[in-house]
């Protein structure tokens with residue numbers, strides 16, 4: 035007679051428990067927004083049933099860039115140099131375009147030292163999920179302002195920032211990224227939905243996630259604190275996501291909701307919260323961002339999405355098999371070819 | 381009309397006899413310089429001259445001395461023909477073709493007495509030199525006659541001097557014709573027009589000039605089966621036959637043509653039947669990105685490369701250190717030019733040796749390959765990709781502008797017989813066999829080289845965390861003193877292994893010489909010629925070792941140990957290779973080292989070496 039066994043652990047569609055998506059124990063400060071983002075990445079990968087071995091994690095330098103050590107330990111990871119994750123990610127995805135690329139950066143890593151590489155990655159529409167864990171300061175070097183800090187935002191010492199912030203979302207939209215949004219590490223539901231849709235997208239996904247630094251930028255006077263976000267977050271739309279492996283049961287009202295069919299057949303449903311919201315119109319998206327900023331709001335949600343534009347690896351027309359594993363027969367031309375070339379130079 | 385003002389007052393009285401037309405003919409041994417203006421299209425004419433002499437079987441070299449400018453500044457192209465096979469730059473010019481009015485006076489004034497000048501009649505250059513054999517040619521008039529289209533005359537004019545030179549120096553016209561047709565192979569009309577210009581120049585010389593110089597070309601068979609190619613094309617070919625899959629670059633002279641030519645080759649030979657490419661080429665936003673992409677690709681398993689020059693190397697420093705410390709393959713071609721800073725972008729130097737060997741902060745060491753010839757550009761181009769994956773560290777191929785951008789004669793390249801070596805990579809099956817028990821930075825084989833896995837390896841234990849911060853043998857973060865020191869010691873041990881894997885030096889020794897010469901890269905040609913001068917003129921026999929890679933193979937230590945004095949010949953101010961050798965050699969050996977340096981931006985020549993050698997040896 036069979037003995038009653040303990041209930042089997044919950045597993046995803048690959049049969050993997052969520053444990054298989056976890057990473058090492060975090061060494062970031064307790065309460066750091068970055069930890070919450072790591073949790074959401076774990077949830078999204080688990081719920082989407084992504085094979086962890088099919089993911090490459092890439093990061094620069096900073097507290098944020100350390101975080102890939104704290105999720106998906108069954109995925110290869112590359113913690114590179116400060117501000118230069120985009121180029122490393124580009125090389126890695128060219129070598130193996132069959133992988134899911136996940137880039138993690140900070141606001142310093144991206145908007146200061148790395149702004150050049152950031153812009154060129156957006157411009158290439160490299161198939162990569164690019165997450166900025168944005169706290170308005172350099173956490174790892176103990177709290178100096180970064181280039182996303184708002185005018186008037188104050189450090190703990192009382193020093194106020196005088197230079198205008200770089201809006202990485204407007205930039206990304208202008209430069210050619212094909213999935214651009216902003217979220218907040220404290221907004222579990224929105225962030226998780228956006229991450230799941232990001233996994234389904236082919237092209238550059240740029241998510242700027244406000245992620246408070248509890249140690250250096252969570253005080254009164256900061257515009258990147260939990261409190262400030264709770265008071266000023268303004269969602270432009272409400273996102274719902276139906277993955278390709280689930281039935282689209284729920285109806286939606288086309289008058290109030292955009293239904294975006296993603297590359298893999300899943301659906302991103304964006305319910306308007308703003309009167310004139312249109313996630314397929316870049317000019318409009320940038321205008322909304324600027325207007326919200328002028329109103330003192332932190333606009334969140336998916337601002338722009340184009341699931342059809344060819345990605346960088348598509349444009350290069352690469353062979354189907356990853357370049358990394360091509361056999362010699364396909365990479366070393368024949369003896370005849372060398373003879374031919376030599377004869378041309380005789 | 382050829383004129384020899386032998387009677388005119390001259391500072392060099394003894395030259396009169398050289399000038400006499402009865403002087404002994406000098407066959408297949410001269411250097412000819414064409415002075416023109418950048419952007420005037422003289423390159424085709426110069427190529428035709430070079431190719432024609434080559435096709436007549438005479439060893440030949442061509443060196444383009446050009447400004448950092450698109451059009452308008454002076455340019456000199458030197459062709460050296462040498463039955464002895466000497467292809468280094470020669471200090472003296474024997475024949476000048478002065479096509480640039482701006483520099484004509486200076487050009488002729490710099491000639492040695494008894495040399496030859498060909499120039500536009502109107503320039504009347506003989507007023508400056510009575511001791512030079514002058515051939516005056518009405519280039520403008522001849523050009524106008526053969527080229528009705530005034531817009532093309534600037535280009536066609538150059539072909540007239542090809543004809544004049546062919547007639548004066550007995551370059552076979554049928555061969556010249558072949559070379560012209562080859563040069564304009566896809567443009568029939570241009571070929572005809574240019575041929576007419578050559579013939580007009582030839583006819584003019586035959587009818588109106590009186591040969592009064594001793595120089596001549598005679599058919600030999602010393603170039604049979606040989607090719608002419610530039611070093612950058614050879615590097616590109618090496619990379620393609622190495623199976624390169626990811627190429628990144630940011631344009632910079634003199635390295636751009638490595639990638640430009642590689643793109644052409646890859647499009648021709650590496651696009652598969654379905655039209656898809658087995659390679660990716662990215663023009664990056666700068667060299668930081670170029671090397672970042674190389675390392676990202678190398679980490680993920682591609683054979684990746686970039687090509688650059690000094691300023692790019694400087695920018696790559698931080699990433700180079702990451703590649704060394706995190707042990708990531710990638711090939712960097714550095715086509716050296718004159719520094720520091722922007723320096724002289726179109727002149728040559730071996731100026732990046734020291735900084736590249738230790739590129740980046742902390743204790744960093746890099747593998748350098750040092751080709752001296754186009755053939756070695758090809759061979760080291762292939763070897764670099766094997767070595768970088770075998771050793772799991774970036775490998776730098778250090779060529780220079782002289783080698784990279786000039787045409788060189790060479791034996792044909794040999795097809796690589798060794799299969800591609802992808803180094804220590806564990807597959808999912810390997811991991812199964814190991815029960816998943818492996819560590820990315822464990823020294824399992826005792827050679828300092830660990831095993832790696834590639835992203836996408838289908839095994840739950842395949843992944844590891846790559847970082848430029850402290851890591852232990854299992855790739856876990858660590859700041860422990862012993863972990864760090866062990867890691868640095870293993871990397872040093874790996875570098876010792878590299879010593880045995882890199883190309884060994886080439887040695888010419890007679891077993892009795894007490895004096896040795898060490899050189900590397902393009903200094904080789906001048907050293908070979910200088911050793912002959914030393915033997916012939918001073919009766920001094922020298923041994924010679926050519927370094928082909930860093931870290932230094934054991935034979936280099938042995939060579940220094942077995943000689944009393946060793947001269948290191950190099951093309952930089954600071955004796956960079958000598959400094960590197962000093963770091964490597966025991967103290968009692970370093971006192972033997974002397975320096976012979978050349979650093980004026982021009983390729984080194986034999987006479988300079990001979991002079992500096994004999995001075996120091998007090999000969």
Ligand SMILES: Cc1ncc(C[n+]2csc(CCOP(=O)(O)OP(=O)(O)O)c2C)c(N)n1
Pocket residue numbers: 095096097098099116139140141142143144167169171172173174175180
């Ligand atoms: C070339 C270089 N310059 C400076 C640093 C020092 N540094 C490390 S992290 C960092 C800023 C990180 O800020 P951010 O990207 O916002 O990450 P956070 O720590 O805030 O998550 C700086 C300046 C470095 N590592 N490398």
Ligand code: SF4
Pocket residue numbers: 061062063065066067068097098169173174246247248249250
């Ligand atoms: S310093 Fe700030 S950013 Fe860094 S871990 Fe702590 S809370 Fe997070």
Ligand SMILES: [Mg+2]
Pocket residue numbers: 096140141142167168169170171172173180
């Ligand atoms: Mg930050």
